Amino acid sequence: MQSAVTISLVPQARGGPFVFWDDLAAGCEQAAAMGFDAVEVFPPSAEAVDARELRRLLTQHHLKLAAMGTGAGWLVHKLRLTDPDPAIRRRAHDFIAGIVDLAGSFNAPAIVGSMQGRFEGEVSKEQALKWLAENLEQLGPRAHAHGVPLLYEPLNRYETNLFNRVPDALAFLKPLRTQNIRLLCDLFHMNIEEADIAESLRLAGDKVGHIHFADTNRQAIGLGHLHVPPIVAALREIQFEGFISAEILPMPDSIAAAKQTIASFRKFCGNQP
Ligand SMILES: [Mn+2]
Known part of the structure; x- marks a missing residue:
């Protein structure tokens, strides 16, 4: 298991669950100084990322790119894969595809979260899931071409x-x-929805690709009331070797949230003797 911390480059995401904000260089520097293995970047779009600069920063600080989010497509542009308008669905697909390719060039996966949208109004659940499946059928192989999952x-x-x-x-x-x-x-979403977080992780097994490491209040692990040991035990049982990434509110501030995260990561996920 490897540690990661989020950096948002999207001003409109203010108030959202990201540790570091706006400044990729400063975020990478702080992540490396605290001992994180990787950063997870939330970009405004694929085009908005200076890939050379990102590569330079990752190399300089010996960091990996854990993953790249696509949620700005929804947050900023109101694109979603299940929108009733076919032109918006197409733009949503293209937005994600751009980030699949960019992240893929760093050997990292893209994330489909809020871009999945929802069923409502004239769109039935069945229809929305059909559109979601069609998009995943195209984006999955696209990610595979880079040697990464979606x-x-x-x-x-x-x-x-x-x-x-x-x-x-x-x-x-x-x-x-x-x-x-x-x-x-x-883990924040799972705390709300799963009957048993550890059991759901065991059920998913090798389909678990990435973890968002967040406590019940979406703060750093240790600042809420999540019972972490059985969750990490399940991750060890399924031999999860991916990233445990802090997608959390920067509370009480970015530095404190990051420090709490890396301390909790070492406490719960560190190598056992
Ligand atoms: Mn998340």
Whole structure:
């Protein structure tokens, strides 16, 4: 298991669950100084990222890119894969595809979270899931061409009505032609939705691709009331070797949230003797 911390480059995401903000260089420097293995970047778009600068910073600080979020497509541009307007669905697809390619060039996966959208109004659940499946069938192989998975994230009931729970998402992904979709299991969402977080992780097994490491109040692990040991035990049992990434509110501030995260990571996920 490797540690990661989030950096948002999206001003409109202020108030959202990201540790470091706006300044990629400063975020990388602080992440490295605290001993994180990687950073997870939330960019405004693929085009807005200076890939050479990102590569330089990662190399300079001996950091990996854990993953790249696509949520700015929804947050800034109101794009989503299940929008009733086919032109918006197409733009949503292209927005994500751009980030799949960019992240892929860093050997990192892109995340489909809020871009999944929701079913509402004229769009039935069946229709929304059909559009979601069609998009994953194209984006999964696209990520595979870079040698990385595509991460799909079930969200809590206040953020989507498509998939809230890991077992339901697994059942949806199983019959797809692409088997290159992995689940992003976010402990904040799971705390709200799962009957048993550890059991859901065991059920997902090798389909767990990435973890968002967040406590019950979406603060750093240790600042809420999540019972962490059985969760990490389940991750060890399934031999999870991916990133444990802090997608959390910068509370009480970015530095304190990052320090609390790395301390909790070492306490709970550190190498056992
Ligand atoms: Mn998340």
